[in-house]
Amino acid sequence: MSHGEREPAAELGLLDATMIGMGAMIGAGIFVLTGLAAELSGPAAILVFALNGAVTAFTGLSYAELASAIPKSGGGYAFVREIFDDLASFVMGWMLWFAYMIAGGLYALGFAPNFLELLHVYGYVPPPGEVGAVALPVLPAVPAEVALAFVAVLGLVAVNAVSTAASGSVETIFTAVKVTILLVFVAFGFLSAGGGGETSFTFQNFDPLFTGEGGALSILPAMGLTFIAFEGYDLITTVTEEVKNPRENIPKAIFVSLGATVVVYLLVVTVAIGTLGAPGLAAAGEAGIAAAATSFMPTGLPVIQNGGAVIVFGAVFSTVTALNAVVIASSRVAFSMGREGQLLPRFGTIHHRFGTPFLAILGSAIVMLGSVVLPTKSAGNMSSLFFLLSFVVVNGALMKLRRERPDMNRPYEVPYYPVPPVLGIVLNLLLTGVLVEYLFRTDRLALALSAGWIVLGVVAYYALERRREAVGAGAPVDGDLAEEGGD
Secondary structure (H helix, E strand, O other), X not given: OOHHHOOOOOOEOHHHHHHXXXXXXXXXXXXXXXXXXXXXXXXXXXXXXXXXXXXXXXXXXHHHHHHHHOOOOOOHHHHHHHHOOHXXXXXXXXXXXHHHHHHHHHHHHHHHHHHHHHHHHOOOOOXXXXXXXXXXXXXXXXXXXXXXXXXXXXXXXXXXXXXXXXXXXXXXXHHHHHHHHHHHHHHHHHHOOOOOOOOOOOHHHHOOOOOOOOHHHHHHHXXXXXXXXXXHHHXXXXXXXXXXOHHHHHHHHHHHHHHHHHHHHHHHHHHHHHXXXXXXXXXXXXXXXXXXXXXXXXXXXXXXXXXXXXXXXXXXXXXXXXXXXXXXXXXXXXXXHHHOOOOOHHHHOOOOOOOOOHHHHHHXXXXXXHHOOOOHHHHHHHXXXXXXXXXXXXXXXXXXXXXXXXXXXXXXXXXOOXXXXXXXXXXXXXXXXXXXHHHHHHOHHHHHXXXXXXXXXXXXXXXXXXXXXXXXXXXXXXOOHHHOOOO
């Protein structure tokens, strides 16, 4: 077997697979998007995350059945590739690839202010909002947060390009650390209740629950923005072939990671709003949880001095590990598309020396690096939009597979079929419509970039079709395919 045909090794257990999903979901979403959700929906942000958890559960059921029936890496793309025709599966992979790459930009943009907050806690820099631009030789000065986000993406791309270790059991340890830190945050937050301090926990911060002009409906745009928080179960299925006994372990990992993540989110958001209040949380933006922690955590502690620093460290750590997870996921989607001949076949090769999908990682890095210049909200909205559309297709794939291959081996089957996938399609389309309308009113650049990616994808699809036809006819093409399969 040539080096270009190497397959990934199945070394991850149920715990590892579960932690990969939780690692993506309990990361930038909880630290970066909480403040932004509070800005849009006020105290009702708690409902935003609860309802998003419920909406995504319907698609989670579809993922579990598809993963048990089609144990292939590539996430939703691999399922759709197996069930739909070339164009539909290409569009699915194209959307999912983009969603992960933009999520990488979002996580990097979340890392930067939290890292500055950590330095500020120890007195090394002024508050994040007062840190100036970074002057670079030749190039114009750039905001410090953009420079940090760029460096974070560059560093993790380099690590993943030359080593597979970052995608394995290390993620389990990272996720356990993140959950522990968040539970410390929750415990101190609830213990502050009745303390009489300005930021002691109180349920009065939830009254009134709805503060927007649209009442309860005002939470819908926030649901669209934060939907990305629960996409981690797709990430589990992007590494299916690296998981032992995937037909059983992948469905279990999806359910456990999704359930545990929703509980953690609700606890953390409750404490953040109950202590800092929705206006304070919104004002802190991407560093909302860190700001809440520094407001009520004890000070004067040995070594770490400030208890809030632990949580701020958790925010930095979480955004970095979530970024690492989507570097893995985006490259695996590109790798799968290359292996299926839906991107240049070079994307579907494993590097002979590093054992990684080297070119798929580098290709993903280009878009990810470019996305760090976007506003955080735009990155979150664009990524959520493409995940919503992808999940509509996945639910449709489940229904098509049931109809066309009823006797297929399915160790797990969705209960009360077809109600869950139909609800998944309807609810995901509803949120897509709300998000598009919101972007049209507030962020047309993000909407234009999203539409541009789809158009670029269609052009790329037909260009690759022509290339394949030319190769089939024996005609010479640019970048001779004889070279493909190498590294």
